[in-house]
Amino acid sequence: MVIAQFGTFVAFITPLAISLSIRLQALAPGHEEYLGYITGAGAGWVVLTAPFFGVLSDRTRTRIGRRKPFTIGGMLVGIVALFVMATAPSVFVLGVGWVLAQAGWGQVLASLTNRTADRLPEQQRGKVAGLIGFATQVAPVLGVVAAGSFASNALLLFLVPGAIGVVLTLLFILFVGEPDSRRMKFPPLSIGxxxxxxxxxxxxxxDYGWNWLGRFFFYFGLSLNTTFTAFFFAQRLDLTLTAVAGLIAIVSVGGILTTTLGAIGGGFLSDKLRRRRVFVFLSGILFALGAVVMAFSYDLPLLIAGSLISSIGVGMFSAVDQALLLDVLPERETDAGRFMGITGFATSVPQAVAPLLAPVFLLLGATGGEKNYTILYLLAGVCTLIGGFLATRIKSVR
Known part of the structure; x- marks a missing residue:
């Protein structure tokens, strides 16, 4: 499970972290706002389809189970998406490729997440969520390192991370079984x-509602922070995007240790202490602190420091909030896929809306052709702080 999610994130998040920015710069130089439109369109697809596929997955009856058919189908669509983005002749086709990537690799990730809701016992949720959180945060780092090595080759820029995702996902499909679902009974569904x-x-x-809202705010802030990372570093350090790709890869490698500290440390401690809310709140504080440091940084050491502080918060949130979600998930036996799909709104809606709104904030007070990244990163910190605080409103879990 952990290895499969690791591979999925290598293939899926690397384009968002760096590959799309490099490809967009080649197709439409000086128009980084297009990145917001592309990522927003992809997230919009998830908003419209996630619960539907969740309900469909809950009710799928096959010899290989309810979730595995969606893992297989999503992987195949995801492979096509990587080729489309790598060979896109225009910004529009690049956007179509990213929507396909959301449809494909996003479905792989959803099916794997549904498996954790189906089978993971309460006493292991923090530990496993910590390991998955670590894997899914480190995976883009590996992807960025690989992509940084092929920044001048559009095909390899997308396909090398994609190959890692395919291999690791196939291992899960081939060697991890799932119960036959052909005898499961469900009430009929109408359109209504x-x-x-x-x-x-x-x-x-x-409690599920508070978890959903807190996750929404945290990921809104995270999307503001991460979508324009390449452009932010390029502006603050006065470098080209191609040059900054290798630098971001090096910075990202340093984030492995801090992400490990946040994800595994937070996940294991939350199980041991039987506390979730305090760790989620702390993750919001840490991310906000890192965002503030980056907002006022104009040299590499401070940018690195802010990035590492934020990565502790992201790692801790990704692990402990996932365990908290599983603790408060309603109707687990019959509608786990449905509620996990609704939870996806709390991630996909911010991913759709934040990049679309970000250009507005980037232009506030902008002078000399430079974007106002200071206000963008401060807003990101405020959002994650709110997201962490809302977890304290949950009553059924400590």
Whole structure:
């Protein structure tokens, strides 16, 4: 499970971290706002489809189980997406490729996440979430390092990280079994009842509602911070995007240790102490602190320091908030895929909206053709701080 999610993130997040920026610079120099439109369109696809595929996965009856068909299908679509992005002759086709990547690799990730909701016992949620959180945060680092080595070759820029994802996902498909689901019984669905499953009543499930809202704010801040990282470093250090790709790769390698500290340390401690909320709150504080440091940094040492502090927060949040989600997930036996799909809104909506709004903040007070990254990173910190605080509103989990 951990290895498969690691591979999926190498293939899926590397384009968002660096490959899309490099490809966009070649297709439309000086128009970094297009990156927001592309990533926003991809996230919009997830918003429209995630709960539907979650409900469909819950009710899929095959010899190989409910989740595995979606893992296989998503991987195949994801492979096509990487070729489309690598060979895109225009910004529009590049955007189409990213939407396909969201549809494909996003579905692989969703099916793997649904497996954890199906089978993971409570006493292991923090530990496993910590390992997965570590893997999914380190995976883009490996992808960025690989991509940085092929910055001048568009095909290898996308396909090398993609090959890692395919191999590791195939290992999971071939060697990890899933119970036969052909005898499972579910009530019939109509169009109306299916559409109702796209939403939930927060009064009926208040703790799940607080977790959803906190995750929304945290990922809104994270999306503001990460989408324009390459352009931010290039502006602050007065470098070209191609030159900054290798530098970001080096900085990202340093983030492995701090992400490990946050993800595994937070996940294991949350299980040992049987506390989730305090670690989620702390993760928001740490990310906000790192964002503030980066907002006012104009040299490499301070940029590195801010990035490393933020990575501790991201690692801790990705692990402990995932365990917290599994603790408060409603209707686990029958509708786990549905509620995990709704949870996906808390990630995909910020990914869609934040990049679209970011250019507005970048232009506030901008002078001399330089974008205002200071206000963007400060806003990111405020959002993650709110996201961490909202976890303290949950009552059923300490």
């Amino acid at each position: 009842s299916t559409l109702k499953k796209f939403v939930f009543n927060p009064r009926q499930y208040p």
